Amino acid sequence: xxxxxxxxHEIVQLVGQTERVEVSELAEQFGVSTVTIRxxxxxxxxxxxxxxxxxxxxxSSRLTKELTITEKHDHHHQVKVELAKLVASLIGNNESIILxxxxxxxxxxxxxxxxxxxxxxxNGLNVAQALVAADGVxxxxxxxxxxxxSLSFYGSHAEDQLKQYHFDRLVLGVDGFSVDVGxxxxxxxxxxxxxxxxxxxxxxxxxxxxxxxxxxxxxxIIACEEIDVLVTDSGIPADIHQQLVAAGIEVHLITS
Amino acid sequence: xxxxxxxxHEIVQLVGQTERVEVSELAEQFGVSTVTIRxxxxxxxxxxxxxxxxxxxxxSSRLTKELTITEKHDHHHQVKVELAKLVASLIGNNESIILxxxxxxxxxxxxxxxxxxxxxxxNGLNVAQALVAADGVxxxxxxxxxxxxSLSFYGSHAEDQLKQYHFDRLVLGVDGFSVDVGxxxxxxxxxxxxxxxxxxxxxxxxxxxxxxxxxxxxxxIIACEEIDVLVTDSGIPADIHQQLVAAGIEVHLITS
DNA sequence: AAAATAAATTGAAAGCAAATGAAAGCTGTG
DNA sequence: CACAGCTTTCATTTGCTTTCAATTTATTTT
Numbered sequence: 001x002x003x004x005x006x007x008x009h010e011i012v013q014l015v016g017q018t019e020r021v022e023v024s025e026l027a028e029q030f031g032v033s034t035v036t037i038r039x040x041x042x043x044x045x046x047x048x049x050x051x052x053x054x055x056x057x058x059x060s061s062r063l064t065k066e067l068t069i070t071e072k073h074d075h076h077h078q079v080k081v082e083l084a085k086l087v088a089s090l091i092g093n094n095e096s097i098i099l100x101x102x103x104x105x106x107x108x109x110x111x112x113x114x115x116x117x118x119x120x121x122x123n124g125l126n127v128a129q130a131l132v133a134a135d136g137v138x139x140x141x142x143x144x145x146x147x148x149x150s151l152s153f154y155g156s157h158a159e160d161q162l163k164q165y166h167f168d169r170l171v172l173g174v175d176g177f178s179v180d181v182g183x184x185x186x187x188x189x190x191x192x193x194x195x196x197x198x199x200x201x202x203x204x205x206x207x208x209x210x211x212x213x214x215x216x217x218x219x220x221i222i223a224c225e226e227i228d229v230l231v232t233d234s235g236i237p238a239d240i241h242q243q244l245v246a247a248g249i250e251v252h253l254i255t256s
Numbered sequence: 257x258x259x260x261x262x263x264x265h266e267i268v269q270l271v272g273q274t275e276r277v278e279v280s281e282l283a284e285q286f287g288v289s290t291v292t293i294r295x296x297x298x299x300x301x302x303x304x305x306x307x308x309x310x311x312x313x314x315x316s317s318r319l320t321k322e323l324t325i326t327e328k329h330d331h332h333h334q335v336k337v338e339l340a341k342l343v344a345s346l347i348g349n350n351e352s353i354i355l356x357x358x359x360x361x362x363x364x365x366x367x368x369x370x371x372x373x374x375x376x377x378x379n380g381l382n383v384a385q386a387l388v389a390a391d392g393v394x395x396x397x398x399x400x401x402x403x404x405x406s407l408s409f410y411g412s413h414a415e416d417q418l419k420q421y422h423f424d425r426l427v428l429g430v431d432g433f434s435v436d437v438g439x440x441x442x443x444x445x446x447x448x449x450x451x452x453x454x455x456x457x458x459x460x461x462x463x464x465x466x467x468x469x470x471x472x473x474x475x476x477i478i479a480c481e482e483i484d485v486l487v488t489d490s491g492i493p494a495d496i497h498q499q500l501v502a503a504g505i506e507v508h509l510i511t512s
Numbered sequence: 513a514a515a516a517t518a519a520a521t522t523g524a525a526a527g528c529a530a531a532t533g534a535a536a537g538c539t540g541t542g
Numbered sequence: 543c544a545c546a547g548c549t550t551t552c553a554t555t556t557g558c559t560t561t562c563a564a565t566t567t568a569t570t571t572t
Contacts, residue, residue: 005391009369012369020262047388047389048388049389051261053260054259054260058262063268064261064265066303067261067268067303125381125388128381132381132404132407138402141397141399143397143399143400143414144399145394145396146388151388157420161399161417164413
């Protein structure tokens with residue numbers, strides 16, 4: 001019996017060889033339920049290792065990626081798109097910005113395809129990938145060490161890179177947020193990099209769906225006071241909303 | 257029976273080849289109703305991959321510039337895979353290597369999924385993406401400025417990054433190669449970065465299909481003498497082969 | 513050339529089976 | 543105990559079909 005990692009590994013191999021796989025076939029082959037296979041395929045899809053299709057998956061290529069219609073694999077996806085649109089609307093042409101890594105910021109990247117003369121620095125592999133389609137955007141990448149789990153780069157090298165530039169804005173997606181502690185995350189090196197990002201940018205835009213409120217990670221990125229703009233959905237608790245506004249933070253809510 | 261993504265993929269291919277397709281023809285060909293085909297064409301029209309017309313569809317300008325998709329089945333690609341397999345076999349576990357950007361090196365990356373304890377530095381976005389699937393590989397990225405045409409990063413920052421490390425090998429895919437001039441390319445900043453790569457690596461492996469021989473770019477990366485290993489196919493001209501061997505270069509040919 | 517008629521193509525709606533995501537429950541491991 | 547990995551269950555969604563009225567295109571008639 002294979003474990004999860006091995007099974008997914010084999011699935012990637014299979015797709016590479018045969019161009020396509022089916023959920024039912026894989027379930028039988030590996031002796032697990034179709035639900036497990038579907039979870040596998042969705043996870044691999046999120047990492048860009050294959051493209052999900054109804055009933056299975058096909059090999060990943062530029063075209064197949066674009067043909068994917070089912071983009072709502074996590075239940076927050078619709079919210080993410082709306083958040084991303086709002087963030088994108090805050091960003092003008094002719095600016096230079098930093099885009100943090102993460103699925104929310106990836107969505108922001110996708111919303112920037114119409115922008116012109118924009119310079120975007122990012123540490124997210126998927127973010128950079130999404131920006132390839134944006135003709136008017138010059139893409140800079142921090143580089144560094146790749147954390148596969150989040151498709152992000154981190155490390156002292158990435159931080160050094162940031163110190164050499166200055167940006168108009170930073171768009172930060174968060175893992176955890178609370179009024180008293182601020183923005184937090186679990187992975188220390190990424191927190192360190194995010195701190196550098198904050199230093200390198202004139203304005204800090206934090207974007208998060210409301211489920212992250214009062215979730216606290218171990219490592220603090222920035223305190224609440226340092227946030228300039230917060231973009232979230234209407235699920236934000238009223239008291240937190242008030243506190244933030246009182247603290248002088250520009251809070252934007254998506255309509256949903 | 258093809259699924260939706262595959263069918264649409266094929267339709268795009270068809271339109272690319274024949275300039276125009278008809279609803280009724282497609283319905284018969286794929287064994288689905290005309291309604292389904294119409295939905296396909298409309299969806300593809302919305303994505304700008306073709307232009308809808310009464311009774312069918314015609315190619316769009318956007319399609320023509322993205323068309324290289326039959327890749328998987330074309331002979332060129334087969335050669336690349338074989339080259340990549342050979343290169344991968346030259347690389348052991350527990351090593352640290354640099355992978356240049358490019359489609360050939362991307363293929364090499366895909367062949368490294370079974371390697372363990374491998375450290376790979378790259379400046380190719382697609383190469384990094386391919387290595388996400390390789391659990392035993394630690395991925396480092398140069399970062400820098402993204403050249404979308406080749407999905408590669410370049411710039412002084414990328415070069416600085418390289419100077420801080422030392423690697424066992426460099427795998428270099430080439431645009432142009434000749435015995436007298438050496439390895440060349442067209443884009444200066446990339447040549448500069450490649451030169452740094454050569455400096456940072458103990459061994460230089462050059463991989464190229466034989467069509468690149470006697471093609472010369474404007475900017476030289478390295479002279480022939482600095483190459484340690486050359487991996488290519490049997491299309492290499494006999495005289496060049498001899499000259500290279502005589503120069504002490506380890507030449508590997510794939511069997512095809 | 514314009515009008516009338518026939519033929520082909522279309523979008524919208526309704527129905528069905530397979531596939532799906534979400535939630536809750538089971539099981540062995542650290 | 544928690545928890546990661548898996549399964550079962552179930553309401554919902556997707557992909558496809560057939561049907562039909564409306565629209566577009568082709569052909570004939572005036």
